Amino acid sequence: MPGPIIDLTIYDSEEQLLAGLRRREPDACACLIKRFAPLVYAQSLRLLGDPDEAESVLQQTFIKACARLDGYEGRSGLGSWLYRIATNEALMQLRRHAPRVALDDVAETIQADEIPQRTTLWSLDPATAALDGELRAELEKALAALPETLRVVFVLREIQGLSTDETAAALGLGESAVKVRLHRARLRLRELLATYMLGH
Amino acid sequence: MDASHAHEHPDLDRCREILVQLNDYADGELGADLCRELEQHLAECPDCRAVYDTLTGTIRIYRSLRDLPLELPPGIEERLLRHITHVEK
Numbered sequence: 001m002p003g004p005i006i007d008l009t010i011y012d013s014e015e016q017l018l019a020g021l022r023r024r025e026p027d028a029c030a031c032l033i034k035r036f037a038p039l040v041y042a043q044s045l046r047l048l049g050d051p052d053e054a055e056s057v058l059q060q061t062f063i064k065a066c067a068r069l070d071g072y073e074g075r076s077g078l079g080s081w082l083y084r085i086a087t088n089e090a091l092m093q094l095r096r097h098a099p100r101v102a103l104d105d106v107a108e109t110i111q112a113d114e115i116p117q118r119t120t121l122w123s124l125d126p127a128t129a130a131l132d133g134e135l136r137a138e139l140e141k142a143l144a145a146l147p148e149t150l151r152v153v154f155v156l157r158e159i160q161g162l163s164t165d166e167t168a169a170a171l172g173l174g175e176s177a178v179k180v181r182l183h184r185a186r187l188r189l190r191e192l193l194a195t196y197m198l199g200h
Numbered sequence: 201m202d203a204s205h206a207h208e209h210p211d212l213d214r215c216r217e218i219l220v221q222l223n224d225y226a227d228g229e230l231g232a233d234l235c236r237e238l239e240q241h242l243a244e245c246p247d248c249r250a251v252y253d254t255l256t257g258t259i260r261i262y263r264s265l266r267d268l269p270l271e272l273p274p275g276i277e278e279r280l281l282r283h284i285t286h287v288e289k
Contacts, residue, residue, distance in 0.1 A: 026285070029285075033277060033280055033281060034277070037272060037277060037280060038270055038271065038272055039267070041269075041270055041276065042265075042268070042269050042270035055279070058280060059279075059280055059283050062280060063284060066287075116219065121250045122254055122257065125257070131261075131264060131268065136265075136268070139265065140270075154262070158259060158262050158263055159262060159266050160266070179223070182223065183220075183223040186223060186255055186258060187255065189262070190251075193258060194254070197257075
């Protein structure tokens with residue numbers, strides 16, 4: 001069932017939307033959700049790898065955002081602000097997980113036997129590939145297949161664009177651990193994508 | 201069919217050393233001397249070159265996901281709106 005039908009043009013700019021939210025207008029809240037929930041959900045799902053947990057983070061993110069609206073100064077865009085809240089919520093959720101990692105995923109040095117086996121150039125060039133539904137589904141599937149320790153570092157560094165030290169601080173890790181996990185995540189994703197990329 | 205093949209360079213230990221440095225190189229964090237050595241190896245070893253090219257392709261394509269939303273599964277938007285309206289009351 002599609003969501004409620006509202007006129008998104010009422011709040012054309014972020015300033016108008018923010019003013020509507022501060023006046024507690026129901027349509028402004030619906031507009032905020034329409035505009036940003038798909039991005040926040042994507043980010044949460046990529047970090048957590050579980051649709052139910054991602055929905056829970058989505059709800060907490062918007063509840064906290066609405067509660068903190070008066071303190072929002074607008075220095076970053078609404079999207080970036082919501083992203084940050086969602087990331088913090090997702091990381092808190094991850095800390096509640098029982099450890100479920102393989103030892104080689106947390107080894108903080110790169111092992112010499114981690115040499116990639118597939119050495120054929122892909123027939124699909126990522127620089128020009130259209131991010132259509134099929135390719136996007138492959139990317140998300142490969143990401144979800146990574147162990148949590150690797151996936152979280154990869155998402156924060158590559159998709160969210162945090163620096164190494166920001167990622168290390170967010171996860172309570174050393175910078176070298178972040179680099180090793182990122183290295184491992186990139187190589188694994190490359191391997192996971194190879195079959196699809198070679199076949200196109 | 202998997203058309204890939206395994207690393208065939210005569211000095212695989214050298215390839216292993218290079219591959220450990222590939223990420224630092226891709227991130228621009230490798231010293232100048234090591235950069236030169238790595239680039240020379242990439243010029244001579246098509247297997248390592250292919251790994252480097254596909255690795256940077258992987259990084260690039262995932263970075264392009266950043267601002268792309270996911271289609272929300274059915275019902276999520278309504279549940280979220282209901283939840284927020286309930287909390288706000």
